[in-house]
Amino acid sequence: MRVSILGGGLAGCEAAWRLAKEGLKVTLYEMRPFKMTPAHRTDKLGELVCSNTLGSTELTSGAGLLKAEMNLLGSLVMEAAKHAAVPAGSALGVDREIFADYITHALEQEPLIEIVRKEVDRIPEEGIVIVATGPLTSEKLAKHIRELVGYDLLYFYDAVSPIVEADSVDFSKGFWGSRYGKGGDDYFNCVLTEEDYKKFYEELLRGQKVELKDFEKEIYFEGCLPVEELARRGFRTLLFGPMKPVGLKDPKTGKQPFAVLQLRKENREGTLLSLVGFQTRLTYGEQKRIFRLIPCLKNATFVRLGSMHRNTFIQSNRVLTPFLNLRKKESVFFAGQIIGVEGYTASAATGILAGINASRFVKGKPLTVPPAETMLGALIHYVTSKEGELQPMNPVFGLLPPLEEKIKDKRKRKELMALRALDKMKEWIENVLNE
Numbered sequence: 001m002r003v004s005i006l007g008g009g010l011a012g013c014e015a016a017w018r019l020a021k022e023g024l025k026v027t028l029y030e031m032r033p034f035k036m037t038p039a040h041r042t043d044k045l046g047e048l049v050c051s052n053t054l055g056s057t058e059l060t061s062g063a064g065l066l067k068a069e070m071n072l073l074g075s076l077v078m079e080a081a082k083h084a085a086v087p088a089g090s091a092l093g094v095d096r097e098i099f100a101d102y103i104t105h106a107l108e109q110e111p112l113i114e115i116v117r118k119e120v121d122r123i124p125e126e127g128i129v130i131v132a133t134g135p136l137t138s139e140k141l142a143k144h145i146r147e148l149v150g151y152d153l154l155y156f157y158d159a160v161s162p163i164v165e166a167d168s169v170d171f172s173k174g175f176w177g178s179r180y181g182k183g184g185d186d187y188f189n190c191v192l193t194e195e196d197y198k199k200f201y202e203e204l205l206r207g208q209k210v211e212l213k214d215f216e217k218e219i220y221f222e223g224c225l226p227v228e229e230l231a232r233r234g235f236r237t238l239l240f241g242p243m244k245p246v247g248l249k250d251p252k253t254g255k256q257p258f259a260v261l262q263l264r265k266e267n268r269e270g271t272l273l274s275l276v277g278f279q280t281r282l283t284y285g286e287q288k289r290i291f292r293l294i295p296c297l298k299n300a301t302f303v304r305l306g307s308m309h310r311n312t313f314i315q316s317n318r319v320l321t322p323f324l325n326l327r328k329k330e331s332v333f334f335a336g337q338i339i340g341v342e343g344y345t346a347s348a349a350t351g352i353l354a355g356i357n358a359s360r361f362v363k364g365k366p367l368t369v370p371p372a373e374t375m376l377g378a379l380i381h382y383v384t385s386k387e388g389e390l391q392p393m394n395p396v397f398g399l400l401p402p403l404e405e406k407i408k409d410k411r412k413r414k415e416l417m418a419l420r421a422l423d424k425m426k427e428w429i430e431n432v433l434n435e
């Protein structure tokens with residue numbers, strides 16, 4: 001049985017490599033060079049569209065831990081990155097030409113992989129398919145996927161609000177509670193006095209923004225505007241939007257605060273909190289500087305910063321199984337940024353898992369997912385099971401279950417979590433994959 005993979009980006013290439021290593025025949029469809037995305041520049045497989053770094057290699061960073069797990073899984077992208085490495089401090093910088101050439105060559109030389117250069121506009125009806133067409137999936141295919149998964153369940157833009165570590169929030173400067181007392185203690189309300197708000201508002205107006213790319217000009221739509229754009233519309237606009245205090249009473253004063261920012265739990269353990277309705281195009285540095293002016297967030301540790309991009313992705317939490325195939329059509333798998341993960345490393349890693357599971361599907365073996373203590377397992381768990389709306393997520397430590405023992409020192413805690421993750425990944429490889 002031949003597996004079809006749509007998209008020769010980071011995820012598609014990893015999936016193809018894995019399937020070939022499992023002895024399966026693969027057809028890898030890539031539309032470039034006949035049809036280019038607005039960001040790709042070459043016909044190479046595994047092209048990096050922007051920065052030439054794959055992020056940190058330190059085990060105490062989410063992306064670094066994920067890389068170590070990918071090495072254990074025999075990742076082609078990691079192999080190419082080592083081959084193409086350039087000095088970049090603790091980050092994994094690569095020469096992008098050498099990197100993509102290595103991947104292209106490896107796949108072209110692999111007898112079980114056939115590479116077909118054409119735009120695919122529908123998911124093939126028959127056979128096993130992995131869809132890995134990325135954030136810039138061509139229009140026709142995106143339309144077809146939307147019809148398949150449900151009109152509301154494929155997004156064309158992301159609108160990411162920042163996420164902070166709960167233990168870095170000053171809970172003495174706000175209170176738990178939902179608007180009009182509905183919904184229990186689902187939200188933490190960061191209180192701002194008029195003076196706090198004024199200072200915050202003025203800096204928001206001054207904040208430096210990331211420029212929109214030409215193909216992103218139509219990104220703004222009412223109901224999903226960046227906070228700085230709302231601020232630009234007037235001093236009080238935010239007070240009728242994401243910072244509205246109505247329906248909330250501060251138990252300390254018995255009064256409605258002047259303004260609030262609501263934080264909502266991002267995971268079941270409540271270790272991560274997102275800033276509700278705070279999608280933004282401020283630069284990362286400016287987000288940290290300006291959002292820390294909100295008293296509760298003075299010492300906040302941001303694990304994800306806000307962004308708004310052109311990004312095609314599905315609501316995996318509503319359409320995929322935990323094994324990355326469609327709930328309503330089990331022979332169709334998804335991988336890469338299109339499943340709601342963020343960045344080169346995470347996209348590639350999910351390609352490996354889709355390859356593993358597509359291969360198990362063909363061989364009639366039960367589908368599988370790495371343990372929740374691993375970064376890959378935790379990320380997949382997040383995107384396939386998040387409650388409510390899914391916005392793209394990157395690999396961060398806050399997704400991992402806490403250690404049984406409480407460790408105060410943050411670095412030590414992360415080191416132990418990383419060692420636990422690698423042990424669990426090795427066990428999974430030995431007991432499940434190599435069984």
Ligand SMILES: Cc1cc2nc3c(=O)[nH]c(=O)nc-3n(C[C@H](O)[C@H](O)[C@H](O)COP(=O)(O)OP(=O)(O)OC[C@H]3O[C@@H](n4cnc5c(N)ncnc54)[C@H](O)[C@@H]3O)c2cc1C
Pocket residue numbers: 006007008009010011012029030031032036037039040047049050051052054118119120121132133134135136137138141310335336337338342343344345347348
């Ligand atoms: C402008 C921009 C800048 C970015 N900058 C960064 C960055 O600096 N760092 C970072 O970590 N991440 C960045 N990203 C995100 C990054 O692109 C992804 O994380 C990563 O490339 C996703 O891998 P993927 O395999 O899912 O998709 P891609 O790498 O995009 O691969 C998808 C492939 O599918 C092909 N394709 C699309 N539609 C079809 C079709 N219908 N038929 C056949 N082939 C098709 C495309 O040509 C492409 O080769 C950026 C994204 C964009 C859009």
